[in-house]
Amino acid sequence: MSTIDSASQALVPEESRALVLEEFGTLPRLVERPVPAPRTGHTLVRTRAATVAHLDLNILDGQFGILPERPFVPGTQGSGTVLASAVHPEGALVRVRGEGLGLTRDGAWAEHLLVPDNAVEVMPEGTDPVLAAIYFSPVGTAFAAVHPIARVQPGERVLVTGASGAVGALVVQLAARAGAEVIGVVGRPAKLGQVPAPAKPVLAAELCAEVMGGPADVLIDTVGGAVLRDALTLVRPRGRAALLGYTAGRELTLDLADFFLADVTLLPVNMISRGKEVAPDVVRLLPDLASGELSLPHERYGIEELPEAVARLRTGAAVGRVVLDLG
Ligand SMILES: NC(=O)c1ccc[n+]([C@@H]2O[C@H](COP(=O)([O-])OP(=O)(O)OC[C@H]3O[C@@H](n4cnc5c(N)ncnc54)[C@H](OP(=O)(O)O)[C@@H]3O)[C@@H](O)[C@H]2O)c1
CATH class of the missing domain: 3.90.180.10 (Medium-chain alcohol dehydrogenases, catalytic domain)
Structure with missing residues (x-):
């Protein structure tokens, strides 16, 4: 020094x-x-x-x-x-x-x-x-969304949008590690093959509860806009939706009557406020990223x-x- x-x-x-x-x-x-x-x-x-x-x-x-x-x-x-x-x-x-x-x-x-x-x-x-x-931002954001925010539980069905993106791909992997069944949504056919295993890849245009095997317990949305609006309808009553991106649009319009009926909790992910809290967990994941166990x-x-x-x-x-x- x-x-x-x-x-x-x-x-x-x-x-x-x-x-x-x-x-x-x-x-x-x-x-x-x-x-x-x-x-x-x-x-x-x-x-x-x-x-x-x-x-x-x-x-x-x-x-x-x-x-x-x-x-x-x-x-x-x-x-x-x-x-x-x-x-x-x-x-x-x-x-x-x-x-x-x-x-x-x-x-x-x-x-x-x-x-x-x-x-x-x-x-x-x-x-x-x-x-x-x-590594820090995508891993930290994904970790915060899956664990302290959405609190994904073993056996839950988790729907992830933007599942081939940096954050989305990590959300998929961390939710699967938490024992969830994961459905990974992409916007373009070319990206279907980029959704990490073991998620089920689905094209946004073809997404419905039937293709998913039933409604989701948890939605983790990394895209925003119309993708979020459509995905929200696929979450079960009393399910949770963690929202973390708005690349496809900053606005979400809610019909309040429908919102109360749907009974889905909306959870914002804010890495400015969560960064310090998740930092030790993110560092612990570094060896898995280096070895390729997490991609x-x-x-x-x-x-x-x-x-x-x-x-x-x-x-x-x-x-x-x-x-x-x-x-
Ligand atoms: N809340 C926070 O604290 C926090 C922290 C970090 C990141 N973020 C945000 O999280 C989001 C995801 O981050 P990321 O690094 O994973 O991003 P990314 O890899 O660039 O994008 C994620 C996915 O969004 C879709 N997408 C990208 N550009 C689009 C466009 N112009 N129109 C429609 N869809 C588009 C793509 O999916 P398809 O092609 O499959 O549609 C892409 O795979 C970003 O908006 C980022 O700003 C938020």
Whole structure:
């Protein structure tokens, strides 16, 4: 551990590549820029991987409650190797997130980044850098939805929408581990084969109680919009529905008379408030993710392939997490 010394300074180039956003509603440009200068209370990281998530797209579009001054480097989460830090071991693989990363300060879509020491978490040795960058949000969200929020019980029938997505695929696997019978819904035929076993994959257009073998005890919806509206009708009275995404639409209209009659409890999943609570459980699942016992679907792109990565995420064509692999 050290502040930057002459030996590690030799490893740091003067300039490196970064994706810089100049105007909201456009895509960032790949530019060479000076590597950020070390600063007290901050850790200099050689980025290894960075997520491209729905939150990042909202920020690119200027559609989020907190927005950065431009130009800036997006990227709210990533991983990398510590180059210089007063508190984190040099050479350690770390996950970086929070403290306004990619929001109020430059983020992870760059080969080098300077982050507050508090935004850095050392990962267990041998963790895949891509896994380190992407695992926390989908695993934490899925865990929170299945366990503390929906409280899935053995033998229950659980309906999961967006079941080939990053969160949905983990919900499927964790609900199955909890002893549930799982039905995994996808919007496109091409994704039927991407629903993890042992769930029964079903196309949204063909979903009905008959295909499911009866109504669901629990719905875990990762998609929102019309998908949620339709899936809610398939939950039994006194069943539960955990809602965690709105990619397909932010609004849900309820006819109150029908809502009372249906008697389904709506449960919001909020990882901002649940993150700390589930963190120990998420870390305990890391070995299973590393060994492949639990799978976290993702697509990798080079830094110069950002436009393709964004397009795959925006159109819903991507299977699982989208991640920039920065080597
Ligand atoms: N509440 C929280 O605290 C919290 C935390 C983390 C994530 N989230 C949210 O959870 C959701 C799922 O996350 P994820 O990482 O699993 O997302 P994802 O993999 O990108 O998407 C999940 C599924 O949504 C469907 N989809 C994607 N784009 C669509 C579009 N434009 N129109 C209609 N359907 C579309 C796709 O399923 P099909 O192609 O099969 O339809 C996709 O597999 C996201 O909305 C994310 O923002 C919420």
